[in-house]
Amino acid sequence: MNDEGLVYVSLAQLMALEFKARDLSFLARQPQGSILAGNHASRLRGRGLNFDELRRYQPGDDLRHLDWRASLRTGKPVVRTFTEERDRPALIVVDQRMSMFFGSQRSFKSAVAAELAALAAWMVFHAGDRVGGLVFNDQRIDSIAPLRSRKRVEALLSRVAEQNRALNAGNRDAEDEDQLDKALQRCLAVAGHDHLICIVSDFAGAGERTLQLMRQLSAHNDVIALQVYDPLALKLPSNGRLLVTQGELQVELAIEKRNVHQPLGDFLSGRLKDVATLLRRSQVPLMMISTAEEAHEQLRAELGKKAGARR
Template sequence: MERPMREADGFVYASLPQLMALEFKARGLSFLARQRLSSILAGNHASRLRGRGLNFEELRRYQPGDDLRHLDWRASLRMGKPFVRAFTEERDRPALILVDQRMAMFFGSTRSFKSVSAAEIGALAAWMVFQAGDRVGGLVFNDSRIDSIAPLRSRTRIQALCARMVEHNQQLSAGNPDTEAEDQLDQALQRALALASHDHLICIVSDFAGAGPRTLQLLRQLARHNDVIAMQVYDPLALQLPDSGRLMITQGELQVELAVERKQVRQPLGDFLSGRLKDVATLLRRSQVPLMMFSTGEDCVQQMRRELGRLSGASR
């Protein structure tokens, strides 16, 4: 029996029109800058000279008929013989957008829930890849299921990916039983590893709850032959608790109301939330993949623009 559609207000529950409309807001945003050195993606695989539409393949001995413009004078002088840089035509690159819709994401204190922010960021990333001329696919996962969409350069494919995000998002509820699988994030990364052997762009949109040593290992494996970006979604409460009032904490069918103005409640809760955020950020940085951080309290498009600028500046 299908569940009835919940009212999609764009903050607690996402809607398909909301995600599809991000196509227009994605214009002007790109994961790749004009020059390689100012790109936030610095993978170890083949260098992409995107301005020329060519990939550098190898340095080899000059052969009659080779384009003299490709002579590598430094290598030629060193070897005492003419060498040229060989290029092949650049192909489009498939992208996988991983979007977390576990129960841990069904929380928000300002503007929107983490689950909705993740859906928005995932859709925005998909549109950015599509507008760059590349194929888009993805994985959407909750606590019990992982759905995959094969990469294809098509608006219909992005619509299918967004529809899957909305479907998973609609299944979240405070009344859901406590059946969270702690290793589901790792399972999703393992699935991505099986799908993306090399030269993929992989964007992982999650709060990274439950991340551990296995997560670190999988991220490093993915980044070995792919460009990987970690997009961590967090709630502002993790940085600063309110000075007064009451905070409702929900975990499945269990609800607890906490008086945050009381020091014996406020301090340990604040320490726990901020400590967890820092621990995850530290783990992600150890994986050596670019880390982008998104607050549920701000517009995702503005944050994407700011984070792209920050990481591009750091890579120069």
Template sequence: MSEVSAREADGLVYASLAQLLRLEQPAQHLGFSSRQPLGSILAGQHNSRLRGRGLNFEELRRYQPGDDLRHIDWRVSLRQGKPFVRSFSEERDRPALILVDQRMDMFFGSKRSLKSCTAAELAALAAWMVFHSGDRVGGLVFNDQQIERIAPLRSRQRIEQLCAVIIRQNHALAADNPDIDSRGQLDKVLHECLALANHDHLICIISDFAGTTPQTLKLLRQLAAHNDVIALQVYDPIALSIPQNGHLLITQGELQVELAVGRKQVHKPLSAFSSGRLREVAELLRRSRIPLLMISTGEETLPQLRFELGKYSGPSR
């Protein structure tokens, strides 16, 4: 029996390939578009707004009734004595790379699901969104030691391949895994991404952003200089609200630990660490001018992503 099939996948502790492939249908109603409702993080004249597709110049031709007057080339028109317009076509191809974190730090959850499972769901949703927008999809799936690369291609088979790699790494997570120093692994992934995406890519980073270094900001800025980059930070609700009293059950896969959070020596450092990490990541991404979407493990993934993107499934008005 394979390592993947040997583990019971409930979608909360371990994800399943069937679960990720089923997300195609709901993902069709979402999109990483620069045209978003006003309440969206991607809307407005924000420095981090996604560029969207560009326009390619096709030809200069005589004006025809119904042509957009903004496309009239006045210099040529005055020289020829007749109106001429510039014709453009929309760039149809914007490859996407989805960076998916499956490090041991993601194998954690205090409510509903583990961060590693939420990240897997987000990656599948992002892949299907890109596929249905007509673009190629690839990715980098990484754990504490390994980075697996999937070259962008527009096909369902490629998304299935990406999801299968995510599931393989997801099912390799276990509470008894050896403790590995993975500092700098996130930077290695960003280096790999820079080598693959020199310009005009959509880069979707799905992680808790643990292990950032002074180099991380530089790498993010380099990526964002010529690509559209969006960050989805997966966080556990414990980071926002540590109970004042009682006991807190912490889950890491099959391992569970109960903490007496009412004790000052437990509550104070735990609260400072959890909230401090969220603030650090938010500040890092703000400085790199990358849009940040925050997704909690304590709630269902799809409604959160729909809300964060400002996309609603009802009919447009």
């Protein structure tokens, strides 16, 4: 399992995903059945309006834009005018912690997360919006300010590829278990309001603080969560041996034994369900992406797109 893109990704590979993102959109009108369609509590707002100026009321102006305070102060009707935002900033938050360095089928979670981040970045870029992000591992958080520029997309994906290729089975797990929350806290400080925020992670270590931060982020921004998971968390094979690695420690488990299979299966499936339940409580749209299938096709399915629907 050493093929490029299955365990590790390259910058060239992530840049080349641009053409696969052309028929995908977070913001376009979604078909029925899409996670972003209908009256979802966190339906994407799209572009907003920026305040432009105060001016005298003219016949035909929308009365809802009357500024009562200014009108009373001047003794004449005054309206507030607005211009539509030309673009808006997006932050792609990408998890490359050691918890992501695992895969039992096709790809590692870290590689799938990198691909999803690239697809999201290109989707935002093609929508005419500004691309930025946060890329974090167990030790650091890299921040890239949003800008509408192909070079900025490349800068973001370069950080993703750099952190992805730094992952190694010999790496120690971080002693700091709050790195996910720290990344979300940094995102909250950077985002302010009216951002599109796409969080790509397995959400390992998520708890009540994570839930609180997700709710804070979604109060004034559009937030989408992509939870990357491995099929092993849903169903363990009935026989064989499983090598479990944590830093320098490796343990081989005989999973055909009932006293190993049942507790391990319950733990993995329970952990995945707990995190998914927590994320749903945040009212943030949640897409679950498996390591066993191509990221692009899964994202298309989650968005409710049909193959060939938009070319």
